[in-house]
Amino acid sequence: MRSLITASLITACLGSLTQAADTDAPTLVGVAVVDITPDYPIRLNGYGGRKTESEGVSSRLKARALAIGESPVVLVSVDNCGVPVRISDEVAARLKSKSSLPRERLAVCSTHTHCAPCLSNGIPFIFGAPLPNDQQAHVERYTRELTDALEKVAAEALANRKPSRLAWARGKVAFATNRRMLKDGKWTGFGANPNGPVDHSLPVLRINDPDGKLRAVLVGYACHCTTLTGEFNQISAEWAGYAADEIEQKHPGAVALMIIGCGADADPQPRRTLEATQAHGKSISQETERLIGGTMTPLPGAIAAKYQTIELPFAMPPTREQLVERSQKPGAEGYFARTMVERLDRGESLQRTLTYPIQTWSFGDALGMVFLGGEVVVDYALRLQRECDADRLWVVAYSNDVPCYIASKRVIAEGGYETDGSMIYYGRPNHFEPAVEDLIVDTVHNLLPTPFNKR
Numbered sequence: 001m002r003s004l005i006t007a008s009l010i011t012a013c014l015g016s017l018t019q020a021a022d023t024d025a026p027t028l029v030g031v032a033v034v035d036i037t038p039d040y041p042i043r044l045n046g047y048g049g050r051k052t053e054s055e056g057v058s059s060r061l062k063a064r065a066l067a068i069g070e071s072p073v074v075l076v077s078v079d080n081c082g083v084p085v086r087i088s089d090e091v092a093a094r095l096k097s098k099s100s101l102p103r104e105r106l107a108v109c110s111t112h113t114h115c116a117p118c119l120s121n122g123i124p125f126i127f128g129a130p131l132p133n134d135q136q137a138h139v140e141r142y143t144r145e146l147t148d149a150l151e152k153v154a155a156e157a158l159a160n161r162k163p164s165r166l167a168w169a170r171g172k173v174a175f176a177t178n179r180r181m182l183k184d185g186k187w188t189g190f191g192a193n194p195n196g197p198v199d200h201s202l203p204v205l206r207i208n209d210p211d212g213k214l215r216a217v218l219v220g221y222a223c224h225c226t227t228l229t230g231e232f233n234q235i236s237a238e239w240a241g242y243a244a245d246e247i248e249q250k251h252p253g254a255v256a257l258m259i260i261g262c263g264a265d266a267d268p269q270p271r272r273t274l275e276a277t278q279a280h281g282k283s284i285s286q287e288t289e290r291l292i293g294g295t296m297t298p299l300p301g302a303i304a305a306k307y308q309t310i311e312l313p314f315a316m317p318p319t320r321e322q323l324v325e326r327s328q329k330p331g332a333e334g335y336f337a338r339t340m341v342e343r344l345d346r347g348e349s350l351q352r353t354l355t356y357p358i359q360t361w362s363f364g365d366a367l368g369m370v371f372l373g374g375e376v377v378v379d380y381a382l383r384l385q386r387e388c389d390a391d392r393l394w395v396v397a398y399s400n401d402v403p404c405y406i407a408s409k410r411v412i413a414e415g416g417y418e419t420d421g422s423m424i425y426y427g428r429p430n431h432f433e434p435a436v437e438d439l440i441v442d443t444v445h446n447l448l449p450t451p452f453n454k455r
C-alpha cells in the first residue's frame, strides 16, 4: 500500500483531485444476487470434448451485482464462461432506458467457469459441428433467461442502495500457474510452467454498512476457472463460486462478487478434482477474510467512468485455397474452415479487425479499475502495473465481452494456443497483429486520469 505521506503529497500536487478528501462520507451501495442455474440439462461451454448435455448440478450458478454511488456504477459478476457483448449491450440498453444508467457505468464480468451453459453464438466452433436442434433450443432459452436475470440483478442492486463505506487492499494467493510450456522460445503445449509469468495479486474491495458490518466484497484473481476438466459434465461455478459462497456463508446477508484478472495463460494447480476446486475457493476466501479484517484504504464513492471500443487488427486472413485445404481436417478446424469458405462463396470477406471494449472506473485518485474484454494474457496486467501506479490499479479481464484470447507481443511471437489454436473456436480468421498490445495499453493510458499514470 501507498504510505500516507506519499498519498498526501500526491493529493497536494494534484489540487484538482479533491474527491479523495471525501472518503469519510458514506456512499450509497446496493447489492443483489440471483440464482442462474438452469433446471434443465444444457450443453456446457469451455471444453470441446463434451458431447452431451449436462448431467446434474454440482454447485449453483449465480449472478451478483454491486451498485456504487449516488450517480451509480453497476458491476455484475456472472458465473459463465463468457457473456458476449451482444448480451452485455442488451442489458446496458435496458438499464439505460429504465434506470438512466449510461453504458460506461455498467461492467459485466464473467468468471469464465468451464462448467456453465453455452450461450447462443458464444465460441461457435468449439464442438466441431452445429448443436442438434433440441440442444440449441436449450441454449437459446438459457440465453434469454440469463439476459433477463442480468437485468434483474442489476436493477435490484440499484434499488436497494444504502449508506456504506468502501475500502480496498491487495493480498496474494498462489494457485494460479502459468500454463504455457516453451522450448527455444516457442509454445510446445499446455502444462505447469513455474518459470512463466503470473499475477498472484488478490485485490479486494470491502463494503461495510455504517456500523462496520460487511455488506459485500468484490474480489479479483487472475486465473482460469478450469480446475475441473472436460470429463466433468455437471454444472459448477468452480473455484470462483466456492470462494464467493464461502465468504457469504461466513457473513450472512453479505454478497461476494468474484471477478477475473489477466489470467488467460494461467491454470489453477492442482487440477481435475472437486477437492482441488474447493481448496482453491478456500484459499481465496481465507485471504479475503485476512484482508477485510485488517487495515484497508478508504475509497470515495464518486466514480468517474469511461468506455471506449477500439479496432484490433488480425494478421492477414488465410486464402480461399488454404481454407479449402483446412476444411478437410476433422473437428473444429475443419468446421471453421468450411464455414469461412461458405462465407467467401457468399461474397463476404473475412474479418480484418475485432471491435474491442475497454472501460475504466476511477475512485477519485485512490483507485483506477480497468475492465478489458476477452481472455487477456498476464503481460497486459504486468505492463500496466509497470506503467501505472501499481498500488492504485486493478485490472479486470473477461469484461463486457469474451470475443477470443487477447495475446501480447511476447505470446504472439511464441505462438501456440492463446495466439492461434483458440482463434478457431472463436471463429476468428487469424491471430492478432503484435500491434494490438500497444493499441490496448495506449487506450488504457488515455482513459485513466493522470495521477494513475507514470508516463
Ligand SMILES: [Zn+2]
Residues within 6 Å of the ligand: 112, 224, 264, 375
Ligand atoms: Zn479460457
